[in-house]
Amino acid sequence: MRAVWITDIHLDVLSESACSGFFESIASQRPDEVFLTGDISVAPSLLAHLRAMADAIQAPIYFVLGNHDFYHGSIATVRKAVSECSRSHALLQYLPEVGVVPLTKSTALVGHDGWGDGRYGDYARSSVRLSDHVLIEELTGLTHSQLRQQLRHLGNEATAYLRKTLRKALDQFRRVIVLTHVPPFKEACWYQGQVGNDEWLPFFACQAVGDLLRNLMEKRPEQQLDVYCGHTHNPGTAHILPNLKVFTGEAEYGAPQINKVIEVD
Numbered sequence: 001m002r003a004v005w006i007t008d009i010h011l012d013v014l015s016e017s018a019c020s021g022f023f024e025s026i027a028s029q030r031p032d033e034v035f036l037t038g039d040i041s042v043a044p045s046l047l048a049h050l051r052a053m054a055d056a057i058q059a060p061i062y063f064v065l066g067n068h069d070f071y072h073g074s075i076a077t078v079r080k081a082v083s084e085c086s087r088s089h090a091l092l093q094y095l096p097e098v099g100v101v102p103l104t105k106s107t108a109l110v111g112h113d114g115w116g117d118g119r120y121g122d123y124a125r126s127s128v129r130l131s132d133h134v135l136i137e138e139l140t141g142l143t144h145s146q147l148r149q150q151l152r153h154l155g156n157e158a159t160a161y162l163r164k165t166l167r168k169a170l171d172q173f174r175r176v177i178v179l180t181h182v183p184p185f186k187e188a189c190w191y192q193g194q195v196g197n198d199e200w201l202p203f204f205a206c207q208a209v210g211d212l213l214r215n216l217m218e219k220r221p222e223q224q225l226d227v228y229c230g231h232t233h234n235p236g237t238a239h240i241l242p243n244l245k246v247f248t249g250e251a252e253y254g255a256p257q258i259n260k261v262i263e264v265d
């Protein structure tokens, strides 16, 4: 089984013909499925872009959402609309909605958006302010400490979902693939070949999810977990445990690419 992995494609900054060209390049790989790890578009154009992609590629697209997908909207509203779309569209599969996806006899797929949860790095001293904090309804108009609470809450939500879903997947399958937008470990939060610094880490990695993944896989040394994520636009592979690897994808605004063709056995 052959999957094409793409991430941080930001279709909203592309012309319609550039979008079509990119979709054709994916279709020409003849994938059995597409793995998409978020930052697909922005809220007002997200569903139209997802549908156009599915029409052009004609293969199941398993995806999670990134922070940009909520820009000019709210997290709750976008997730609800995308979940509804996923329930009625044969090819668009939003992973938090679909749960454990069996890919082969031995491998399953699960995923959640995740969120930079303010726990890694030095949130209190960080002067980083993201567009997230003015363009996403739930994150606007908050004090620095209210924002921290909200980021932790979003990280906890992702962790609670993955705790339940991953246990179920690992009880049935030897290998599990996780798609998430935000790197779950600081070691996977690449920036120009290095890991992110204390200024940026609070917003670019999700410690709560990372702690869960490490914990689960330490107890299951005979099983394998591969994580695919994006968000930093800088590529790297982090070997967290012998049975836990994290791939962070490269991306460039205006020039989406295929990050990897994954052979799943």
Ligand SMILES: [Fe+2]
Pocket: 039, 066, 067, 068, 181, 230, 231, 232
């Ligand atoms: Fe992002």
